[in-house]
Amino acid sequence: MEHPVTPFSIDRGSLHASLTDTAMESMNLLNQVAERYPKAISFAAGRPFEGFYELEQVHEYLRVFCEHLRTGQGLTDREIARMLYQYGPTKGIINDLIARYLAVDERITAEPRSIVVTVGAQEAIYLALRALRAEQRDAVVAPDPTYVGLTGAARLAEMPVLGVPVGEDGIDRDELVAVLRRARASGLRIRACYVTPDFANPAGLSMTLESRRQLLEIAEAEQLLLIEDNAYGAFRSSDRRLPTLKSLDRAGHVVYVGSFAKTGVPGARIGYLVADQEIAVDGVGGAALLADELAKIKSMLTVNTPPIAQAVIGGKLVSNGFSMVAANERERAAYTRNLQRALDGLRGRLGAIPGVSWNQPDGGFFVVVTVPFPVDDRLLEHAADHHGVLFTPMRHFHSTRAGDHQLRLSISTLTVDQIEQGLDRLAAVVREAVGAV
């Protein structure tokens, strides 16, 4: 008889601090709530609209990409198969197509060699932070509230995130300068400022052209690197689009992070970054680009982004004349309709309740509602349990108490009927809580 075995266990306290971080813990709880209430109407999920998915699309995109390689680049089927099936270059295989797309949709001039294709924007953000975080004094600046993926990547890279308040036109520029000054005075080295100029997650608001220009002036004056995350820019109507920071950037202060997870196919998980900054060695530049350094980090992290997944996005780009703005016409109409329906529905249901208000995004996935009572996970659970509706307490996106009385509604995956029904339920939650105040 064998002797009994004590199962080996690992103490959570011995694991990396990000795993017991309250910000990360609470995001995990939120995900679990969504799983626990699959039948609730969810204003919590930030996933893109899925009403137009068809199983044949993936086959078509793959065939279009292969045909592009065959006729556009003269590759043989054997060479094409090798490109799809074999290990690929760390920086990616569709960099030239992404460069064309950036020229068409964003008026960004990017050399393919300055692009690194990544597993979603999340890996791109982590690569940038991991490269920039060399010493304990290194920190990153971000709007408060900010995207939870930025917070997560920073926790993993052990980099403090310094919050800057946001106004209706994005990150507050005066406050940004003040935060930079204070941080430097206290011995911190600020490696970058993260911003999402268009329909920022979670607040849903955008920077004006003027505020974009001001931010770039600050970057030049302060020698500050900007990490521009543009996951949602393609969802503004074509006639009202605003230039990206990167397209306005003259001196190379912007690392541009893009994603096809919202505009392409989420299930391909293709993001990328444009990092055309020169790397100086002993004060002399020209040896390499920041993209080369980030590719080295990527080679230690995921080696390369799945070529098969890149091929799917490559095919979608070729199929749509390199324009994701064009490819997402139907989706954009759905988001615009949903957002309008949500804003109208909030007015009709909550407009007369004192202390209740909401912001007015002109596109994107999100609306933020302010209420006269605290919004926390307990309220969320109550709303899920008793009213069948989910939302996201804004406190999870803040490092301050500023979001304690706010909730985020995401409208991207819902039908019009679900929005109407969901808002009925939300209104019941609000009326109940107001009555209880």
Next chain:
Amino acid sequence: MEHPVTPFSIDRGSLHASLTDTAMESMNLLNQVAERYPKAISFAAGRPFEGFYELEQVHEYLRVFCEHLRTGQGLTDREIARMLYQYGPTKGIINDLIARYLAVDERITAEPRSIVVTVGAQEAIYLALRALRAEQRDAVVAPDPTYVGLTGAARLAEMPVLGVPVGEDGIDRDELVAVLRRARASGLRIRACYVTPDFANPAGLSMTLESRRQLLEIAEAEQLLLIEDNAYGAFRSSDRRLPTLKSLDRAGHVVYVGSFAKTGVPGARIGYLVADQEIAVDGVGGAALLADELAKIKSMLTVNTPPIAQAVIGGKLVSNGFSMVAANERERAAYTRNLQRALDGLRGRLGAIPGVSWNQPDGGFFVVVTVPFPVDDRLLEHAADHHGVLFTPMRHFHSTRAGDHQLRLSISTLTVDQIEQGLDRLAAVVREAVGAV
């Protein structure tokens, strides 16, 4: 007129230390050599055999996977499309298929919830090290020489790698215990020992059944976590396969890292880990598995592994009765033939030269040749320039000087003719260098 702009540049010295680490720098140089000499016969690339790739395979695997969901799980086309195209669960969508494969091919019993599907084995290794590295005193133990991806992941996670010499049957168990003792005495906390029991990269050698058992005994006695990397195990003939550490593991000391990059489709970049260790909180277990904690890290790193790429591997698994051993019969024959050809070819060409010898792997991708002169990047460049042949200096895999007179030959992607011609060229390099000693 606008004022002139000074391009923003970033000093390499201000970036993360992994980017200027000599081990990482030299691997980068090696990759560049391969790109600079595309016409050389390369014994350097560790990529799998690509002679059987056909463009239709990816379509077929996708269709088989969808059909499996349709008939096996009763999903509608709409649900299947959502699974492929939408964001997916962080742990993965083919965990149940991987569990069946592990039972069929490796006699490993793994619950799907203990599996995290990753972007190649590289992400799996990084997840494990990133989770385990909580404090400055945390270190990992590995064979010397070791896989460069382990070194890279450890550099990124800022975790020292303590080398243990290897013999013909893998990591030296006595030395391992001695290294553990010394490390602990010097205040280090050893979080894990990384090993590849089958055809380890770079040495190509395997652990015997007896040495596997001894290693597990040490793990139990020392309360040591083992990270077992099994990228090549399927390439041993079915009748001579040895049990994985994980299948012999009674107390849960083994985190198993697998990859379909060699056996499935490299271009899908699908790896995974089995991490069924219980996480204890305040000394009480049962709250979660290590897999849950690793999934949290993954959510901050890549969010989830591309479902489309997982579907390709899922289809290949279903198509082959969940056996990658069965799926790779032709490939295994090619590797066996190539390895035999290389060993015979070395004997015929270099057998009579004093001081020249090589090891005798019984499968896998690699052979290590020992020569009576130093093998460095200069010799490699000379071989590429003047003889049109590439190999890998073993010094890049060692933390000691032990590999200074050795080179690694990889035979996995070559044809028999290329092996013969490549060995002719290698023999010329060796004869020239021996003459010059």
